[in-house]
Amino acid sequence: MTCLNVQTSTNQYSIFIDENIRHETDKYLPKTYSSILIVTDEQVADLYLNDVKESLAGRSNVFHTVIKNGEQSKDIDTFYQLQTKGIECGLDRRSLIIALGGGVIGDLAGFVAATFMRGIDYVQLPTTILAHDSSVGGKVAINHKLGKNLIGNFYPPEAVIYDIQTLHSLVPKEIRSGYAEIVKEALIADKELFADIMDAKLSNLTTTMLKEHIFRGVQIKKHFVQTDEKEKGIRAYLNFGHTLGHALEAEYGYGSLAHGEAVAIGMLFAMEVSNDIYSINLPVDILVNWLRANNYPVHLEKINTDRVLARMKSDKKTVNDQVQMVLLSDIGNPVSVKITDMDLQNYLKSFLIKMARDRK
Amino acid sequence: MTCLNVQTSTNQYSIFIDENIRHETDKYLPKTYSSILIVTDEQVADLYLNDVKESLAGRSNVFHTVIKNGEQSKDIDTFYQLQTKGIECGLDRRSLIIALGGGVIGDLAGFVAATFMRGIDYVQLPTTILAHDSSVGGKVAINHKLGKNLIGNFYPPEAVIYDIQTLHSLVPKEIRSGYAEIVKEALIADKELFADIMDAKLSNLTTTMLKEHIFRGVQIKKHFVQTDEKEKGIRAYLNFGHTLGHALEAEYGYGSLAHGEAVAIGMLFAMEVSNDIYSINLPVDILVNWLRANNYPVHLEKINTDRVLARMKSDKKTVNDQVQMVLLSDIGNPVSVKITDMDLQNYLKSFLIKMARDRK
Numbered sequence: 001m002t003c004l005n006v007q008t009s010t011n012q013y014s015i016f017i018d019e020n021i022r023h024e025t026d027k028y029l030p031k032t033y034s035s036i037l038i039v040t041d042e043q044v045a046d047l048y049l050n051d052v053k054e055s056l057a058g059r060s061n062v063f064h065t066v067i068k069n070g071e072q073s074k075d076i077d078t079f080y081q082l083q084t085k086g087i088e089c090g091l092d093r094r095s096l097i098i099a100l101g102g103g104v105i106g107d108l109a110g111f112v113a114a115t116f117m118r119g120i121d122y123v124q125l126p127t128t129i130l131a132h133d134s135s136v137g138g139k140v141a142i143n144h145k146l147g148k149n150l151i152g153n154f155y156p157p158e159a160v161i162y163d164i165q166t167l168h169s170l171v172p173k174e175i176r177s178g179y180a181e182i183v184k185e186a187l188i189a190d191k192e193l194f195a196d197i198m199d200a201k202l203s204n205l206t207t208t209m210l211k212e213h214i215f216r217g218v219q220i221k222k223h224f225v226q227t228d229e230k231e232k233g234i235r236a237y238l239n240f241g242h243t244l245g246h247a248l249e250a251e252y253g254y255g256s257l258a259h260g261e262a263v264a265i266g267m268l269f270a271m272e273v274s275n276d277i278y279s280i281n282l283p284v285d286i287l288v289n290w291l292r293a294n295n296y297p298v299h300l301e302k303i304n305t306d307r308v309l310a311r312m313k314s315d316k317k318t319v320n321d322q323v324q325m326v327l328l329s330d331i332g333n334p335v336s337v338k339i340t341d342m343d344l345q346n347y348l349k350s351f352l353i354k355m356a357r358d359r360k
Numbered sequence: 361m362t363c364l365n366v367q368t369s370t371n372q373y374s375i376f377i378d379e380n381i382r383h384e385t386d387k388y389l390p391k392t393y394s395s396i397l398i399v400t401d402e403q404v405a406d407l408y409l410n411d412v413k414e415s416l417a418g419r420s421n422v423f424h425t426v427i428k429n430g431e432q433s434k435d436i437d438t439f440y441q442l443q444t445k446g447i448e449c450g451l452d453r454r455s456l457i458i459a460l461g462g463g464v465i466g467d468l469a470g471f472v473a474a475t476f477m478r479g480i481d482y483v484q485l486p487t488t489i490l491a492h493d494s495s496v497g498g499k500v501a502i503n504h505k506l507g508k509n510l511i512g513n514f515y516p517p518e519a520v521i522y523d524i525q526t527l528h529s530l531v532p533k534e535i536r537s538g539y540a541e542i543v544k545e546a547l548i549a550d551k552e553l554f555a556d557i558m559d560a561k562l563s564n565l566t567t568t569m570l571k572e573h574i575f576r577g578v579q580i581k582k583h584f585v586q587t588d589e590k591e592k593g594i595r596a597y598l599n600f601g602h603t604l605g606h607a608l609e610a611e612y613g614y615g616s617l618a619h620g621e622a623v624a625i626g627m628l629f630a631m632e633v634s635n636d637i638y639s640i641n642l643p644v645d646i647l648v649n650w651l652r653a654n655n656y657p658v659h660l661e662k663i664n665t666d667r668v669l670a671r672m673k674s675d676k677k678t679v680n681d682q683v684q685m686v687l688l689s690d691i692g693n694p695v696s697v698k699i700t701d702m703d704l705q706n707y708l709k710s711f712l713i714k715m716a717r718d719r720k
Contacts, residue, residue: 010369034680080436080504087506092678115475118501118512119590141478144440146447152478153513230479318452320394 002215006222008138008156009229015136015160015222017215019207022048022125022163025055025098029123030158033096035061037089039082039109040100041069044127047169052100052125063089067108071259074108074142076151082112096121096158102128102174103135103259107149110140114155121158127166129178130260132214133185135160137225137235147314148246154230162218164211175202176296177260180241182213183287184267185220188237188326188334193217198286202294237334240326241267244348247311251303264296265355272354273347274327277337282328300355305348312344362575366582368498368516369589375496375520375582377575379567382408382485382523385415385458389483390518393456395421397449399442399469400460401429404487407529412460412485423449427465431619434468434502436511442472456481456518462488462534463495463619467509470500474515481518487526489538490620492574493545495520497585497595507674508606514590522578524571535562536656537620540601542573543647544627545580548597548686548694553577558646562654597694600686601627604708607671611663624656629711634687636707637697642688660715665708672704 002017016028036059040049045066056062065085067073086097099109099122106124113122124135141152170178179202186194193216200209221238228235245266249257268291271282291298312323322338329335339347362377376388396419400409405426416422425445427433446457459469459482466484473482484495501512530538539562546554553576560569581598588595605626609617628651631642651658672683682698689695699707 076436076440083504083511084506087504087510087674090681092680094679115511115513117510118499118514139478144443144447146444150447150477151443151475153475154478314447319454320452321450 002211004218004222006136006156007226011156011158013157013159015162015218017162017164017211017218019165019211020163021161022051022166023055025052025125025161026058027055028159028161029096031096031121033059033121034092034094035063035090036096036098037086037091038062038064038098038100039067039105039112040064041067041073041102041105043069044101044105048100048127048166052098061090067105069104071104071143074104076142076144078108079112079142082109083116086112086116091116091120093117093120096123098123098125099135099157100125100127101131102126103131103133106131106135107139107141107152110138110155110157111142111152114140114153119155122155124157124160126160126162128170128174129167129210129214130174130181132162132178132217133181133221133238135162136218136221137238138229139231147311148250156229162214164207164214167210172202172295173258173261175205176264176294177258179213179294180260180264180267180296182217184238184240184263185217187267187271187328187331188240189220189223189332190216191331193220194331198290236324236336237326240328240334241270243312243315243323243325244269244308246315247308248300248303250311251308257297261296264291265298265300268298268355269347269351270325270327272351273325273339274329276347277327278329280330282331298355300352303352305345305352309341309345309348313341362571364578364582366496366516367586371516371518373517373519375522375578377522377524377571377578379525379571380523381521382411382526383415385412385485385521386418387415388519388521389456391456391481393419393481394452394454395423395450396456396458397446397451398422398424398458398460399427399465399472400424401427401433401462401465403429404461404465408460408487408523408526412458421450427468429464431464431503434464436502436504438468439472439502442469443476446472446476451476451480453477453480456483458483458485459495459517460485460487461491462486463491463493466491466495467499467501467512470498470515470517471502471512474500474513479515482515484517484520486520486522488530488534489527489570489574490534490541492522492538492577493541493581493598495522496578496581497598498589507671508610516589522574524567524574527570532563532655533618533621535565536624536654537618539573539654540620540624540627540656542577544598544600544623545577547627547631547688547691548600549580549583549692550576551691553580554691558650596684596696597686600688600694601625601630603672603675603683603685604629604668606675607668608660608663610671611668617657621656624651625658625660625715628658628715629707630685630687632711632714633685633699633707634689637687638689640690642691658715660712663712665705665712669701669705669708673701 138156245263498516
C-alpha cells in the first residue's frame, strides 16, 4: 500500500494507491456518514459499481446514480440532475458523495459535492490513468458551452482511493490520454521520470511500471497543489501544454480528441515556443517520436487558426486579455510567460506548418 | 462612516455603512481589477446603476447586466446566463463582480463569482434592509426547484458597501421583510434591540433609527459568522424562524410571501415550541401585536400540513432525516434541538389552530 498525504488550507487528505483496494472502500472512508451517493458512468458501473457497493454493505443509506459516459456529461444539465438526485435520496450535510470513474466523474461529482447544501464531503475513486491528475488537488468543475472547466470550485476531497487494478480495463486511447499528463508532470519537474517514460512502450506496461509512474506523477502533482492550492502561482505550471490543448479539445469537439492527446500536442507547441524564446533545445523530437510510436495523433487536420487563437484567449489563465503560457527554460524548470496575440499567432502558424510537414 | 471588519478563514473584509456611499463605490474597492461586471435587477438598475457606474468612471472595462426582479431569478438558468455574460465580457481571474441589489442579487451574483473560473472577487452593494443579513457572511446560493438555497458555496465578499440612503426607495413589504431579520438577530442575541424594535413603528422610522438597527443587526450577524464561518455550530442559530419560514415561502410560491414575512411566522412558531419545551413564557404576544401593527401577514390561509412538514424535512439543517430547529431558552439564548416528526406535526397543527383562532 502506498499512501501520500496532502495538506490543504483547511484540511488534510490521503491518497491510497494499490491494487484491488476498491473492494476495501469502506475501510478508507474517513468518517461515518448519514448517507452515501455513488456517482459513476455507464461503463464504469458495469465493471466496478458492485464491488464498491459490496464493500459498503455494512453502511446504511447507500445510493448510486449512473450517468452517460463522456465529456458531454460535464454540463450544467447533468450537474442539476445530480443535485436533484441528491435531494431525492435525502442527502444532508453529513452525507458523502463518492466519485467512481475518470476525470469527468471526478470533476462533475466533486463540483456537485462542493455546492450541495454549500458543500458536503466527497471521495475520489479514480478508474483511469488520467484521473491520477484530476483526482488530486481539489479542482472541480463543469464545462460551459464557451469553454472547458469554466464553472467550478477549489474543493479538496476527503480521500483518494486509487485502485490500480481498474486501469487494466482501459482502452489504448485512454492509456495515451493518461500518460500525456504523467509526461507533463515529468517535463515540469522530473527529468528522470521523463527519460523512464520515453523508454517505455504503452502497449507493454507492467503493473509495477504503471504503479511507479503514477506514484511519481501524483507526487509531483501533490507538491504543486500543496504549495499553491488556489493557483495563485506555481500551481499554474501544471497547465503546461494545456493552453493549446484545451483549445484543440474544444475545436475538435470534446471527446473526439482525448484530453491527454490534445495536451500532448499542446506540450509539443509549448516546447517549440520555449526553444524559440530561450534559444534552447528541448527534446521535441524525442517526444514526437515517442508519441508517434504510441499512436498519439500528432498531425492536425486543417484547423481554423483564428478560432483556435480565440479559444486560447478565453482560457482561465488569460489575464488582461493576454494569454499566459507555461513554458520550459529546461526540463524541470517551468516558467509562466505572457505572449502577445501577434507572437502567439506566428508561433501557432509555424507550428501548424511544421506539424503538417513532418507528417509526410 | 461606520465600518466593521469581518475575519474569515482565508481573508478579512470590511462592511461600510453610511448614507450616499454608492457614489463613492470606487473608493471602497480593495484592489485594481482587470474588469468589473455589475450585476443588478431591473428595479435597482433604474434607481442606482448610473450612480455606481459614474463612481467607477475612472476604471476601465466596466460592464453591467440587468436581470429580472424577484426570487425567480435565483435559478440555474439565470446562473448560467450570468456565467455566459462574464465570459462574453472577457472577465478573467483578476476581475470583480459587483452585486448591486437585494438578497436575490447578492446570493446569485455571489455564487456566480464563487464559481466563475473557480472563484473571482465580488463586492456586495445591498439596497434592501433584508440584505443587511444576506450580504454579510459569505453564504451564496441559488434555489433548486425542490428547495431554497440548496446549491451554493461559502464564499466571502471582498467588501460590503451599504448605502443606507437606498433604503428609502423600499416599499412597505420589503421594509417588513428586512426588519423580520433584525428582529431575529435581536431575539437570538440582544434583548435591548428587541425592545427597541418593539417600540418602533415601521412607517415612522427615522434614518438614525434605521442606521442604528441595521448596525446592531450586522454586528450580531458578524459575531456568529466570524465564530463559525462554515455553519458547523453556532452560525446555525441565525436560522431561527427559518425552518417553518422556508417551508412557507416555498409552499406559497417564492415571492408571494416575502422572505422576512415568512420568517416572522416561523419565529412565532419557534417561540411557541420553545415555550412548550422549556416551560417558559417568551413574549409571543408582544411580537404578534407588533407584527400586526406593522401589517405583517400573521394569519395563514388553509395550508397542507403534510406538505409543509415534508418541506421542513428537506431543509439543509436536517440531519439523519430529523429536523433540527433553533429554539430559544430565553431571548438571547438560542439552542439547536432535534424534533421528531410526530412532535413537529403536533406543534404545527396546534400552531395553525392558534393562528386561525387569533385571527378572528
